Amino acid sequence: MSRRAHRKSPPSAVIWLLVAFLALGGLGAIFFQKDSDPYRTIEPLKPSDYLENANSLRGNTYRLEGVIASSLGWSQEKGRLFSLRVTQGDKDSPLPILVPASYREMNLQKGQRFRLKVHVNDSGLLEVKEMTKS
C-alpha cells in the first residue's frame, strides 16, 4: 500500500475518462438530436404522391420540411396560403400550405426553412397543424 503523501493518479484514468466523455457525448447526440425533430414519428409526405392525387390523401397527417417560396393569398379568418419548396431527391417541388389564422403572430418570410406537421383537409389542401423552424 502506498503512503498517503505519495498518491498517484494514473494517466490511464484520464484516458478512461475521455472514453467515457466521448460515449456520453455520443449518447447525448443521439438522444437530443432525435428530440430536436418533434415530428419524427409521423410519416413524411412525398411531394410526388401529393401532386399526383391530393384527394387520395385527405384526412391524413404528414410531416414535411421545406423553404417558404412565396405568398399565394391571405384571409383574415382562414390564414395565409404559401408556396413551400420541398426537396425530394434532386427535385424541388412547390407545395401549397395553409397556415391557419392562429399562427398570425408568427413572422413568416421568404427563404425561411420550416419543419411542419400538416393535415390534408377535405379540399385536398395541406393545412399546418404545427410548425417549427429547422
Next chain:
Amino acid sequence: MLSLESVELSIPSLESPLLAGITLQLPGGHFGAIVGPSGCGKSTLLKTIAGILPHTGGSIQWRERDLNEEDLAPHELGYVPQFTCAQPALTVRENLQYAARLRCAAPQAEIQSIVERVEQEVGLADLGDRRAGVLSGGQLRRLGLAMELTTNPNLLLADEVTSGLDPKSEEEITLLLARLARQPGRLVLLVTHSLRFLEQYDSVTVLTGGRLAYAAHPSGLTSYFNVPSPEQVYPALGERAPDQWAEEWITSPAELGFEMVSMVKDWTDEAFSPPEGQRPPLPGLVSQATTWLRRRLKLFFRERTQVFLQLALLLAFPVVVTLFAYQGLPAVRNLSMGTETDILQQLKETLAFTVQSSRIGTLVSGLAMFQVILLSLMGSNNAAREVVGDRAILEKEKLAGLRPSAALAGMAAFLSLLVLVQAGWMTLFVRAVCQLPGDVAGQFLPFVLVTGAMTALCLAISSWSSSGEQASLGSLYLVGFQLPLSGAILALPEFLGWVVRPIISAYWAWSGYLQTLRDTRFYDLVRAITETPLANSQLATWMLSLHLGLGLIVAYLGIRRSDWR
C-alpha cells in the same frame, strides 16, 4: 519509537540507490540531527520517513507499526519543508487560524486557544498581526513550525529550517526545536548542513552518498571520524567511498560503544502520547472546503492586482463586444412574398438580400462567438494558475490532512462566483447596449456553462502542469483553438467537423446562444451564411455540462496525485 530497518530508495533512471542500508532507531522525547555534505541524501531520508518519497526496500516503523501497512495519521506528523508554507498576504495569526481550521475539527474558541498556544510556543505572540510576506527568514521558519504544531504532532520533521539564517536566528531555531523535543513522546528530526550547536542534539545521523556513516550521540562524532573538530567531519567523509563508511559503521559501533539502543529511553512513547480524545479530529469535507473558500476569498481581495485585473477584464471585454453593434442590430429587409414582380426585380432583390444576409448574419454570428471567446479567455485567466501556483502549499496541506476533494470543492466554489459574475455581466451588458432579442435566461445558460467549462478545463490543465508558465500556455492554446475549430467563421470539412466539434466548448455555446434567436430573422440570416450545422439547445447544454464535468474530474485527479518538487 521510529525504527528504520535497511531502508533503501532507488530510482529506475539511476544506477546507484539514493539511499541504501539505512538502519536507525530513534525514541520519543528525542532531538536528532541528520547531517552530511550537500547531495548526501539528508532531505531524501526525511522525505522518505514522511512518506513523500516511497522507500523501495527495508521497512519504516513508527510505534511498532509498519508505515507501509498503516501510514502516519495527519495529526501524528508535522513536516516543515525548506520552502515557506505561509500565505504572504495573510497575517501570522490568519495563517495559523486557517492552518488550525483545516487540520482540527474544533469550535472557534478552541481554534483560538490552539493559535495562542502555538504562537507562545514558537515566540510569535507579538507578531500576530504582521503579514507573513514581511517576516524575516527566522520568523518565517517559526511560523512554519507553528503551523505544524497546531495538531501537536508526535513526529516533527524539519527540513533545513535553519539554512540560510544568520547565526543568531539559527541558534534560536535550534534551541526552539530542542525545547519542542522535550515534550514526552515527541521525536524531532532536523535536517541541517550545519555542525554548530551539536550539544543540543540527542543524536546525530551522518549520511554520505546515501549511506549511513554514523548515528549516535554527538559527543562521539569527532573521535569516530578521528578529526579535531566537527567542521572536519565533511572533509573526512570525502576520503573514503560511501560504501566503505557504511560498512565500517555496521561493524564498528558495538566495539566502540556506539550502540544506538543505548539512546533509547526506558519508557514507551505511547505512555506519554496525548490520548486520542484530547486531540481534535480532522474536520469534515464541507468544513475543510469552507475554510479553503474563506481563505481564497480573503487572499483574492488582499491581492489588489488580482482584483484590478479581474475587474478590468469584466468591464472591458463586454465593452469591446458592444463596439461592433452599439447602435443595435440593423433591421432586416425581407424578400417580396408575391410572385408579381418581374424577373429582373426578383434578381435585384435576391442580390440585395444576399448582401444583407452576409452583413447582418456575420454580425450576429460574430457577436455571439466574440462573447463566447472572451468568456473563454476569462475562464482561462480564472483557473490557469489556481492549482500550480500554490502547488507546494497544497501538497503540504494534503500531507497535513486536507482532502483533495475539499480543496477542489473550495476552488470550484470560488471560481463559480467569478464565472457567475462574468457570464451574467456579459449577457446583460451586451444585450442591453446592443438591444439583442431572445430569451435572457436562455442566453445566460450557454454563457455560464462555457465560462464554467473553460474554467474547469484550465483548472485541470493547472493541476497536471509542472509550472505556471506551462499551465498558462496550455490554457491559452485551449482557448486559441476554440475559434478556428468551432466552424463559426470558416466551416470545417464535414468529417473534421464531426471529429472536433464534440471537444470544442465554443461551438456548443455559440450554437446554444443562436438558438435563443430562433424566432427572429437574425437566426435565418445566420443560417443563410453558415454551413456549420447548429446544435439544438438541449444538446448544447448537455455537451457543455459534460465539458464542465470532465474538467472537474480531471482536475480532481490532478489535485489528488502527489506532486512534490
